[in-house]
Amino acid sequence: MQDVVEKLTNGVIDGPEDLMGMGECLNLLEQLEAASYFSGEAADLLPRIRQLLNRMILEESPDLQKDWQTVQGLIRELCPTGNGGPESSEDSVSHSDLEAIKDLIREPPAGRTDPVGPLPATSETAGEWEGGSEGGSRAPEGSTAEMELQDPELVRDFIEEAKEHLSSIELNILALETDPKDQDAINAIFRPFHSIKGVAGFLNLKDIHHLSHEVENLLDCARAGKILITDDAIDLILKSVDLLKTLIGVLEDSVAQGEPLPDNAEVVEDFLQRLSAFQDTPVAEEAPVRKLGEILVDRGVVEDETIHRALEDSRASGKKLGELLIGKGMVSSREVSSALREQRRSKESAASVRIDTHKLDNLVDMVGELVIAQSMVLQNSEVEAIKEQKFQKDTVQLRRITNELQRISMAMRMVPIKSTFQKMIRLVRDLSRKSGKEVTLEMKGEETEIDRNMVEEIYEPLVHMIRNSIDHGIESPEERKAAGKVLPGVIVISAEQKGGNIVIEIEDDGRGLNAEKIRSTAVQRGVISPDEPLDERGIYDLIFHPGFSTKDKITEVSGRGVGMDVVKKSVERLRGKIEISSHRGRGTRFQLKLPLTMAIIDGMIIQVGGQRYVVPTISMKESLRPGREAYQTVHRKGEAIKVRDTLMPLIRLHQLFGVEPKYRDPWEGLLLVVNEDNRSYCLQADEILGRQEVVIKSLGSSLRHVTGISGGAILGDGRVALILDVKGIVSHYEGNSR
Amino acid sequence: MAYKDMTALVVDDFATMRRIVRNILRDLEFKNILEAEDGTAALEVLKTNKVDLIVSDWNMPKMNGLDFLKQVRAAEQTKDIPFLMVTAEAQKENIIEAVKAKVSNYIVKPFTAATLGEKLAKILPND
Numbered sequence: 001m002q003d004v005v006e007k008l009t010n011g012v013i014d015g016p017e018d019l020m021g022m023g024e025c026l027n028l029l030e031q032l033e034a035a036s037y038f039s040g041e042a043a044d045l046l047p048r049i050r051q052l053l054n055r056m057i058l059e060e061s062p063d064l065q066k067d068w069q070t071v072q073g074l075i076r077e078l079c080p081t082g083n084g085g086p087e088s089s090e091d092s093v094s095h096s097d098l099e100a101i102k103d104l105i106r107e108p109p110a111g112r113t114d115p116v117g118p119l120p121a122t123s124e125t126a127g128e129w130e131g132g133s134e135g136g137s138r139a140p141e142g143s144t145a146e147m148e149l150q151d152p153e154l155v156r157d158f159i160e161e162a163k164e165h166l167s168s169i170e171l172n173i174l175a176l177e178t179d180p181k182d183q184d185a186i187n188a189i190f191r192p193f194h195s196i197k198g199v200a201g202f203l204n205l206k207d208i209h210h211l212s213h214e215v216e217n218l219l220d221c222a223r224a225g226k227i228l229i230t231d232d233a234i235d236l237i238l239k240s241v242d243l244l245k246t247l248i249g250v251l252e253d254s255v256a257q258g259e260p261l262p263d264n265a266e267v268v269e270d271f272l273q274r275l276s277a278f279q280d281t282p283v284a285e286e287a288p289v290r291k292l293g294e295i296l297v298d299r300g301v302v303e304d305e306t307i308h309r310a311l312e313d314s315r316a317s318g319k320k321l322g323e324l325l326i327g328k329g330m331v332s333s334r335e336v337s338s339a340l341r342e343q344r345r346s347k348e349s350a351a352s353v354r355i356d357t358h359k360l361d362n363l364v365d366m367v368g369e370l371v372i373a374q375s376m377v378l379q380n381s382e383v384e385a386i387k388e389q390k391f392q393k394d395t396v397q398l399r400r401i402t403n404e405l406q407r408i409s410m411a412m413r414m415v416p417i418k419s420t421f422q423k424m425i426r427l428v429r430d431l432s433r434k435s436g437k438e439v440t441l442e443m444k445g446e447e448t449e450i451d452r453n454m455v456e457e458i459y460e461p462l463v464h465m466i467r468n469s470i471d472h473g474i475e476s477p478e479e480r481k482a483a484g485k486v487l488p489g490v491i492v493i494s495a496e497q498k499g500g501n502i503v504i505e506i507e508d509d510g511r512g513l514n515a516e517k518i519r520s521t522a523v524q525r526g527v528i529s530p531d532e533p534l535d536e537r538g539i540y541d542l543i544f545h546p547g548f549s550t551k552d553k554i555t556e557v558s559g560r561g562v563g564m565d566v567v568k569k570s571v572e573r574l575r576g577k578i579e580i581s582s583h584r585g586r587g588t589r590f591q592l593k594l595p596l597t598m599a600i601i602d603g604m605i606i607q608v609g610g611q612r613y614v615v616p617t618i619s620m621k622e623s624l625r626p627g628r629e630a631y632q633t634v635h636r637k638g639e640a641i642k643v644r645d646t647l648m649p650l651i652r653l654h655q656l657f658g659v660e661p662k663y664r665d666p667w668e669g670l671l672l673v674v675n676e677d678n679r680s681y682c683l684q685a686d687e688i689l690g691r692q693e694v695v696i697k698s699l700g701s702s703l704r705h706v707t708g709i710s711g712g713a714i715l716g717d718g719r720v721a722l723i724l725d726v727k728g729i730v731s732h733y734e735g736n737s738r
Numbered sequence: 739m740a741y742k743d744m745t746a747l748v749v750d751d752f753a754t755m756r757r758i759v760r761n762i763l764r765d766l767e768f769k770n771i772l773e774a775e776d777g778t779a780a781l782e783v784l785k786t787n788k789v790d791l792i793v794s795d796w797n798m799p800k801m802n803g804l805d806f807l808k809q810v811r812a813a814e815q816t817k818d819i820p821f822l823m824v825t826a827e828a829q830k831e832n833i834i835e836a837v838k839a840k841v842s843n844y845i846v847k848p849f850t851a852a853t854l855g856e857k858l859a860k861i862l863p864n865d
Binding site for chain 2: 187
């Protein structure tokens, strides 16, 4: 210890601004303190020197020079044997001065709320400002902050980055919900607010700065264990994320239009009052942390009793609960790992680059064109005549490369559906709180990939369906208890790729659809006539009718009858299908069948006269060539084909499009069976030429509304084929025949 | 200012923040400005580059500014590099820890170009 004292005596600090020296000095003092080297009055000096150094370091010293001299004086008093540091002889402090200073620092150390004297000139005051609630906000004077605001690129960077960080908050908050004390999770949420606050300070974005600063404070308290993250706190944090998103949206607009940023202080102020009200209420109660055992019991994997016994064993043996349960064969390791996953959702990161979606769409378009151009070249009759072997080999190679290129460019547009599903977690959470129902969401197949353009399009329909499931499907806790059902209610959302389609299912274990009630409501609203014969499925489909709602009470959650008809329209716009199945008292399942991508369809190329058309494979059930006896004419309903005892209306495509067909009689041509609204129809064509994936081309505005046509495609030989809009054809037919 | 031959390393997980610091350093005529998004990445940069100044944020994922500082000070090749810690007003108290770990100086967000210039003048050799 003597050498420590010696170092101290020789002076480790070069001057009042030598932070490294002060750090060294603090370390030495701590060593002496820890070793109880001094006793009596000398020992009392140590913390005082430390206090002085601390406030010098933190630039909270009212007079830096004076503090510096005091520190030197005190160190000399502490180690009187030495001859002092370099400045010691001149800067000596009189004994009375020293006493006065000692009195001064005997007062409680200057906290952040205590008044701090004016800062000396050495510390920077110009341009420094605080957006926090304390100290008021001093505007930066002639600072870079204002200069930076005029750097729109920097602001745009900030907007992009802030958005990204905000969505990361939403994901991490779910982890926090699983374990409210998870420090990593709190930190992961704290950091984005912190970073956004920091940059907003520079860019002089006061509202954003102010808001993120206050949320940061809240989280800081949580980090220090002063408050507990309750459901209410999470609600508040999520709300602040929403508000920040709005503020950033406003910023984005004003940057884009070159307008000054409107003042949102009022909105922010309003929210901050709620925030501070929350912070002021002491939270003493312990919020429940979901335990592994609880999750397993909730999932019905094991009995409560079993868990209790296993927990006792676990305490006795020191083994982990999961291991014990697996060891005893009570649960499978899969169940445990899935429960553990629920307990702690891990975040993932992947190396990636961000690309403008337009560029990506362009690339995919151009690759499509490339494939077509290649076909046109290779199918040119003169090129086809070339029999040279090297040329043949090279064309094979070229085809392989373009195919691969097409596959890759398509894959680039594919994103996992996970992020969309994850947004539903929050939705379910918000809705179940709002409606007072207990609901959990389970997800399956989140890794399934889907076209990114599609992702945005299916978001709304999914939201509608989940709202519906919670509002109409899942019963209130009392009803569930009365029906002997488990709590909470479960909504399962799953995705799966089946062939060229993606199938999304939303299944709840609620009360199921009430066919009689739907029927009577439909009659009452004039949707159907009272004597309309409808099977169960037909009745279920009525809920897709515009303006239909069986809920007697209009709730905040799903509102009035808008919903399912909108869902159906959106799904059809995506060239998808929606189906319902339901069991009374056991639940309802919606199944969405969507094409994998919007840019390409899997289609059958058919020939009608001299024209070729593409029929989307998703709308086709089968193709057949009927016998002559299957053809019937039905009174007032027109022509029909009997297929396996079902009469299907016949639609002659050549009549519809006005082309001269090869075969007039349906038993000579080929019939395509399509399904629309649970009814089958036969479309008459001449023949099927093959099945092909085609890149969809829009027909342009003038041809957008042609009946029965949804777009065009360029086939391998360079000729254009029209893509049939089966739904349009059927409704045109129904319109004419009624 | 005589920073024309110097290489600075800016460490922050928020890209916009790095850019703000970079812009100021560029105006101060640093020859080279390197960037890293956290302590771990910064240590990698230090392995292959001669750096005359480190400006690092405190709050970063994986390895925070303090741990990064300790690692810098622990390695022979990097222990003398001037290290400026960037911190927020609310976390200012933490600075004492950084000072004990031999940080050269620190700066509180948000700061101005002039303030950063002053701090650099204090910790960088100017001749």
